[in-house]
Structure formats: structure tokens, C-alpha cells
Amino acid sequence: MFLTFRAEAAMRRVRVLATLLTAVAAALLLAVPASAAGAIRYAALGDSYASGTGTGQYDPASGSCNRSALAYPSLWSSAHQVASFSFVACSGATTDDLLANQASALRTTTTLVTVSIGGNDVGFGDVVTTCTIGSDQDCANAVQRAETEVRNTLPGKLDRTYAAIHGAAPSARVVVMGYPRLFATGACWLSASKRTTLNDAADLLATTIAGRAAAAHFTFVDGRSAFAGHGICAASPWINGVTWPVSDSYHPNRAGHANGYLPALDAVTG
Structure with missing residues (x-):
């Protein structure tokens, strides 16, 4: 009878141990897909405002794309536990360039996409050059031509680009990063x-980019509010004025990426 009691006790311990092992195994099996589902796979697309032109420090391997570790995509990636980071933004990129050269970085497994695009499609670089060296009327004429492009052709280009992004990364959260106003109010070397x-x-x-982003069900980050009070000629400017190299002019500086774009992106990604 004593032996029977000891045998039953041993069997109970075996059953308890088996139950614990089964629970642990189940937890481990459940943890694998949960971890995979929560992994961040981030692709950063766009033009010079995304690549980091203006920060003054660039990855030599990026060539003329001027990708920087000080740009907001790199800063955001470094601050989060990302499973993968595809940084393909390139200085000078248009929507056509993005479709031809950057969209291939997207995957069906991509979970986050940021994109800044559209300014080069309407010739904004030429506009600011004209406004810097030309008369007030020259500036007004150049802006008027660009605004015509913004109204008439840019919406269709953005729609096509956003549709391609969604098609290549259908499960991704897409954040469209808007451009800031360039200048602060007050005294400045450029005419009022x-x-x-x-x-x-x-x-x-x-306004145009925000509207097309909303139509695509993407999240829009307004660069104007992100840089408010820190334009060119502000006491603490987050955008370069005319500088050297000239290509860095009229672009967010290091503070603009770290204190402007990065917090704004954090605010919508949690």
C-alpha cells in the first residue's frame, strides 16, 4: 500500500511536470508569430528632404543621393528596434525617379513607409534659385509657373506614386512627410x-500633398507645423539659407531633422 501511494505521488508529479512543459512549449510557439507580426520593416523613400541633404554629413556610398545618418529616417530607425531598414531616398528625386528606382525597396512584408516627394516635380529648386538672385517680379513669375504645375499635374503624379507604394507594400503604414515653409517672419536678407x-x-x-495623401488613406505629417518658428532667418533656424555647398541651401539642417521631422514622425508612429 505504501508503494502504491509513492507510485501515485510520482505519477502526479509527472503529470504536473508534463502540464508545465506543455504550457511552456505553447507559449514559445505563440511567441514566434507574435514577434514576427510586431517586427518593424521600414522603407524610407523620397527626395533630398528625406535623404538628409542639408545636414552636411553624407554616406559616401550614396553618391549624389546625399543620404545621411543625421536624416530623420536614419534617426528614427536608430531609435526603434527595426527588423530591416531600406533607406533609398535620393536628392533630386521626382515621382518618376521614385517609381523607377526606389519602389523596388518595398516588400509585401514592409510595415512602415515614409515618403517625401513632389517638390522636384514642380521645379521648386529652380524657383528658389530665381527668387534668390532675381527681382521680386522674377520670383513671383517663377512661383506662378510652379503653382500651375502643383494644381494641374502634381495631383495625378502623386496619385500614381501613392498607388504604386500601396500596391508594393499593401500592409504598410505609409507616412507622407510634407515640406515646411522656408522663411520665418521678421528681419531677413531676402525681401518680404x-x-x-x-x-x-x-x-x-x-495642401495639395495632404489632399492626395488623404485620398490614398495615408498619414500626412505637416512640415509647416513641425518647423513653425524655425524657418530661415529665425533666431534658431532649422532650414539652411544660402550656404556651401550650394546644394545644401534651402534644406533642413541637422536640427531640422532631429527637432522638426523626427518628433513629428514619432508623434504619428507612436
Whole structure:
């Protein structure tokens, strides 16, 4: 009888141990897909405002794309536990360039996409050059031509680009990063007329991009609010004025990426 009791006790311990092992095994099996589902696979697309042109420090391997470890995509990736990071934004990129050269970085497993695109499609680089060296009227004429492109051709280009992004990464959260106004109010080396004209153009560009992002069910980050009070000629500017190299002019500086774009992206990605 004593032996029977000891045998039953042993069997109970075996059953308890088996139950514990089964629970542990089940937890491990469940943890694998949960971890995979929560992994961040981030692709950063776009133009110079995404690549980091203006920060003054670039990855030599990126060539003329001027990708920087100080740009907001790199900063965001470094601050989060990402399973993969595809940084393909390139200075000078248009929507056509993005479709031809950057969209291939997207996967069906991509979970986050950021994109800044559209300014080069309407010749904004040429506009600011004209406004810098030309008369007030030259600036107004250049902006008027760009605004015509913003109204008439840019929406279709953005729609096509956003549709391609969704098609290549259908499960991804897509965040469209908008452009800031370039200039602060107050005293400045550029005339008040030119600054107002350029800032008004930035408003139209932002409104147009925001509208197309909303139509695509993407999240829009307004660069104007992200950089408010820190334009060119502000006490603490987050955008370069005319600088050397010239290609860094009129682009967010290191503070612009770290203190402007990065917190704004964090705010919508949690």
C-alpha cells in the first residue's frame, strides 16, 4: 500500500511536470508569430528632404543621393528596434525617379513607409534659385509657373506614386512627410515680398500633398507645423539659407531633422 501511494505521488508529479512543459512549449510557439507580426520593416523613400541633404554629413556610398545618418529616417530607425531598414531616398528625386528606382525597396512584408516627394516635380529648386538672385517680379513669375504645375499635374503624379507604394507594400503604414515653409517672419536678407511668395507656394504644395495623401488613406505629417518658428532667418533656424555647398541651401539642417521631422514622425508612429 505504501508503494502504491509513492507510485501515485510520482505519477502526479509527472503529470504536473508534463502540464508545465506543455504550457511552456505553447507559449514559445505563440511567441514566434507574435514577434514576427510586431517586427518593424521600414522603407524610407523620397527626395533630398528625406535623404538628409542639408545636414552636411553624407554616406559616401550614396553618391549624389546625399543620404545621411543625421536624416530623420536614419534617426528614427536608430531609435526603434527595426527588423530591416531600406533607406533609398535620393536628392533630386521626382515621382518618376521614385517609381523607377526606389519602389523596388518595398516588400509585401514592409510595415512602415515614409515618403517625401513632389517638390522636384514642380521645379521648386529652380524657383528658389530665381527668387534668390532675381527681382521680386522674377520670383513671383517663377512661383506662378510652379503653382500651375502643383494644381494641374502634381495631383495625378502623386496619385500614381501613392498607388504604386500601396500596391508594393499593401500592409504598410505609409507616412507622407510634407515640406515646411522656408522663411520665418521678421528681419531677413531676402525681401518680404519674396518670402511671402515662397511661403504661399509652400502652403499650396502642402495642401495639395495632404489632399492626395488623404485620398490614398495615408498619414500626412505637416512640415509647416513641425518647423513653425524655425524657418530661415529665425533666431534658431532649422532650414539652411544660402550656404556651401550650394546644394545644401534651402534644406533642413541637422536640427531640422532631429527637432522638426523626427518628433513629428514619432508623434504619428507612436
